[in-house]
Amino acid sequence: MKLIFEKSLEGKRACKLPGCDVPHAGLDKLIPENMARNTDYALPKISEPELVRHFTALSKRNHGVDSGFYPLGSCTMKYNPKINEDLSKMKGFSGAHPLADETHVQGCLEILYMMDKMLSEITGMEHFSLQPSAGAHGELAGLMIMRAYHEKRKDMGRKKVIIPDSAHGTNPASAAMVGYDVLEVKSDRRGNVDINALKELISGEVAGLMLTNPNTLGLFEEKIMEISKIVHDAGGLLYYDGANANAIMGVVRPGNMGFDIVHLNLHKTFSTPHGGGGPGSGPVGVKKHLARFLPSPAVRKKDDEYYFEYNMPDSIGRMKSFYGNFGVILKAYAYILTMGGKGLKEVSETSVLNANYLMEKLKDHFKLPYERICKHEFVLSGIKQKEKGVTTLDMAKRIMDFGYHPPTIYFPLIVKEAIMVEPTETESLEALDNFADAMIKIAKEAIQEPDKVKNAPYNTAVKRLDEITAARRPVLKWSQDR
Numbered sequence: 283m284k285l286i287f288e289k290s291l292e293g294k295r296a297c298k299l300p301g302c303d304v305p306h307a308g309l310d311k312l313i314p315e316n317m318a319r320n321t322d323y324a325l326p327k328i329s330e331p332e333l334v335r336h337f338t339a340l341s342k343r344n345h346g347v348d349s350g351f352y353p354l355g356s357c358t359m360k361y362n363p364k365i366n367e368d369l370s371k372m373k374g375f376s377g378a379h380p381l382a383d384e385t386h387v388q389g390c391l392e393i394l395y396m397m398d399k400m401l402s403e404i405t406g407m408e409h410f411s412l413q414p415s416a417g418a419h420g421e422l423a424g425l426m427i428m429r430a431y432h433e434k435r436k437d438m439g440r441k442k443v444i445i446p447d448s449a450h451g452t453n454p455a456s457a458a459m460v461g462y463d464v465l466e467v468k469s470d471r472r473g474n475v476d477i478n479a480l481k482e483l484i485s486g487e488v489a490g491l492m493l494t495n496p497n498t499l500g501l502f503e504e505k506i507m508e509i510s511k512i513v514h515d516a517g518g519l520l521y522y523d524g525a526n527a528n529a530i531m532g533v534v535r536p537g538n539m540g541f542d543i544v545h546l547n548l549h550k551t552f553s554t555p556h557g558g559g560g561p562g563s564g565p566v567g568v569k570k571h572l573a574r575f576l577p578s579p580a581v582r583k584k585d586d587e588y589y590f591e592y593n594m595p596d597s598i599g600r601m602k603s604f605y606g607n608f609g610v611i612l613k614a615y616a617y618i619l620t621m622g623g624k625g626l627k628e629v630s631e632t633s634v635l636n637a638n639y640l641m642e643k644l645k646d647h648f649k650l651p652y653e654r655i656c657k658h659e660f661v662l663s664g665i666k667q668k669e670k671g672v673t674t675l676d677m678a679k680r681i682m683d684f685g686y687h688p689p690t691i692y693f694p695l696i697v698k699e700a701i702m703v704e705p706t707e708t709e710s711l712e713a714l715d716n717f718a719d720a721m722i723k724i725a726k727e728a729i730q731e732p733d734k735v736k737n738a739p740y741n742t743a744v745k746r747l748d749e750i751t752a753a754r755r756p757v758l759k760w761s762q763d764r
């Protein structure tokens with residue numbers, strides 16, 4: 283950089299600053315000698331346009347919703363309105379100091395207050411805390427609330443949490459972090475919780491059941507009211523993993539299904555992209571009997587003034603500094619207001635319609651383990667192709683040649699050679715048809731020309747990565763020699 287700077291000035295014009303009559307020498311005098319750099323930066327010497335081109339080329343290698351279809355099941359990769367990004371960057375919000383006095387940030391507090399109300403309305407809960415910064419963080423908060431509730435009632439023998447075998451891995455991990463033993467309940471042949479297995483597991487030692495509905499097979503629990511009664515009759519609580527809320531908004535509410543505690547993934551359903559470890563928000567909501575245990579402080583309103591309520595003696599305490607991930611909450615707020623109640627319902631209905639449309643198109647070409655109407659996503663099995671030596675991983679690599687991000691694979695664990703597709707509501711009929719055509723072509727290739735699929739991809743910048751080495755021995759440092 284220094285080199286380019288000097289070259290462009292060399293001998294061309296004299297510096298106009300006072301006391302400076304030698305060409306460009308005056309500029310050097312502006313920096314005190316003891317602070318002036320006398321060695322070069324250890325940086326590659328390239329011009330700015332070259333640098334910009336380099337990073338632009340890199341960004342084009344990345345696949346995002348803005349560059350193509352992204353049917354990553356369990357991740358809700360829908361298009362999120364760009365205007366909400368602009369809103370979250372508005373100076374009044376992004377410039378607010380986290381330690382500012384409550385009276386100076388009334389607008390921010392109003393948004394938190396309104397979000398509590400809106401999310402409660404959507405889910406059928408009494409109150410929400412917006413502190414948790416991811417789905418798993420919401421789970422942790424929710425399970426701490428579960429524990430606090432039982433402890434408050436001096437019901438100390440409840441050490442177990444029941445979780446279905448189809449659940450997302452964060453569920454058992456969160457339960458273990460709170461100190462619970464995890465009891466796994468099997469799914470039945472229709473992909474529901476096996477009621478008889480649940481009855482065998484339930485006892486006075488069970489603190490609660492964690493359930494995702496629709497579950498990670500994309501299927502709605504057909505006997506949810508019976509499940510709720512079994513758990514409540516035994517003194518347990520019902521926890522709702524709301525990461526799949528994109529399928530139910532405006533149609534059914536976890537509160538009406540009997541759930542006591544809910545978390546939502548704002549970074550899936552409400553206008554923030556999911557994945558990549560980016561900032562998220564996993565608000566946790568509860569019914570009235572659990573509101574006293576929510577994280578503190580809560581945002582309250584008195585005489586048109588918003589304030590933080592710290593006087594919450596039964597609270598599980600703070601889960602996150604300051605306001606939570608405020609920018610993500612703000613985008614969700616704008617999204618909910620823009621969509622309105624009817625719009626949110628339409629989101630759910632369209633996402634379910636799109637998933638069923640794709641499932642119908644693909645089910646004759648792959649095995650469909652659960653033949654019933656799905657919700658926002660569905661799970662196929664590549665078992666037929668595996669018999670010809672082509673794995674689901676091979677087919678996921680091949681789909682990249684067609685310009686698509688592969689679906690989620692090998693999850694949920696209970697489906698062999700699982701291929702999990704979530705098209706979302708924001709894709710057009712044409713996009714769905716094109717994806718279906720590509721998937722059908724690959725399903726046929728796998729049977730007729732297996733080697734072609736096994737050696738894919740052909741059109742990507744790199745072929746197959748050594749994913750195990752990348753995970754076990756990641757190289758996280760830039761080096762000039764590389």
Ligand SMILES: Cc1ncc(COP(=O)(O)O)c(C=O)c1O
Pocket residue numbers: 356357416417418419450452453494498523525526547562564
């Ligand atoms: C069903 C389900 N539960 C929980 C989570 C965890 O959410 P997060 O990744 O924000 O921690 C996810 C993430 O996709 C999920 O799909």
